[in-house]
Amino acid sequence: MSRTAVVILNFNGEKLLRQFLPSVIRCSGEAEIVVADNASTDQSIQILKADFPTVRLVLLDRNYGFCGGYNRALKAIEADQYVLLNSDVEVTPGWLAPLTGLLEKDQSIAAVQPKILSYREKNKFEHAGAGGGFIDSLGYPFCRGRIFDHVETDEGQYDDVREIFWASGACMVIRSGAFHRFGGFDEDFFAHMEEIDLCWKLHRANQKVYYNGKSTVYHVGAGTLAYGNPRKTYLNFRNGLSLIYKHLPGGELVYKFPLRIILDWVAAAVFLLKGNAPAGKAVLTAHRDFFRNRRRDRQKRADIKNIGKGYSSAGIKRGLILFDHYMLRRTRVIQ
DSSP: OOOEEEEEEESSOHHHHHHHHHHHHHHSTTOEEEEEEOOOOSSHHHHHHHHOTTSEEEEOSSOOHHHHHHHHHHHTOOOSEEEEEOTTEEEOTTOSHHHHHHHHHOTTEEEEEEEEEESSSTTBBOTTTTTOEEEETTOOEEETTEETTEEOBOSSTTOSEEEESBOOTTEEEEEHHHHHHTTSSOGGGOSSSHHHHHHHHHHHTTOEEEEEEEEEEEEOOOSSSOTTOHHHHHHHHHHHHHHHHHHSOHHHHHHHHHHHHHHHHHHHHHHHHTTOHHHHHHHHHHHHHHHHTHHHHHHHHHHHHTTOSOOOOTTEESSOHHIIIIISOOOSOOO
C-alpha cells in the first residue's frame, strides 16, 4: 500500500479549517493529514493544536502563495502520493480510494482529480476543475461541466474515468516523484494555472493525467480571491501568456501568440465597455508584466524542452473554445 499524505495549504483560514477539516480526517482512511501553514496571523495554529491534535503541522516562515507554499511544505513530507487539497473542500466517504487506486493500478498515470462539485449548489459543477480540465489550441483552459461562466448540472454525464489534460489544484493526487522531478509548481505563477503548467510537463515526460468521476468532493471556490477580483483576473491573464510561451512549439507560437494577445485585448475592451475598469486594467497590467519578465520565461522555455519535445494531444481541443462558446453557443464540451 502506498503512503499517502493529504496536504492542505492554509493562510488565515481558521473558519475553513473548523468547517472542512473534520470531514477530511473522518473520510481519508489511513492517509496522513497535514496542514501546511503560510505564516497565518489568525488563530489557525492555535485551533489546529487544540482541536485537531492528530493533524501534522508544517509551519512556513512567511506567506509564499499557493505555489511556493506547496513547494516548501512537500519537501518536508515523505509519501508516495501527495493529495493537494484546498482548505475549502468537503470530501465524501470513500473519496480517496478511487484516486489513489488508479495511480497504484497504472504506473503511467502521474496525477488524477475527482469530480468537483459546488459546495453551495451540490448538484452543479464547480469552476475549479469540474469534470476534468482541458485547453484549446491557444491555451485557454476549460473543463467538462464548466465553460467560462456556464456551469452544468451534474446528471452523471461525467461519472467516467478518462485521460484529461490538467487536474485541478483544488483537489489533485500526484505521485511525489513526479511533483519533485519538475521542481514542483512554478513559483513565478504565485497562484492560478500552476497546475496546468505542471500537468503539461507531465505530458512531456510521457506521463498521463486522469479524471476519476467515481470520486466526488465539494468545493466552495474563490475562498482566497473572489471570481471577479481584479487580482485573480491579473494572475489568470499573466500566467496564461507565460503558459503558452513556455510550452507551445516554436512553429505554433509564432502565429498563435499574437492571436492570443489580440484576443486578450478584446477581453480587456469588453471589460471596459461593461464598466468593469479594474478588470480591464488587470488584463493590460498582466500583459505589461509578462513582457517585462519574458527573458525569464525564455529560459524556462529552454529548460522545458529538455523534458521532452513531444507530448500527447489528449485533452487539447482543436480550434477555439471562445468561438465555440460565444459564437456557436455551445455549453457542453465535445472532447
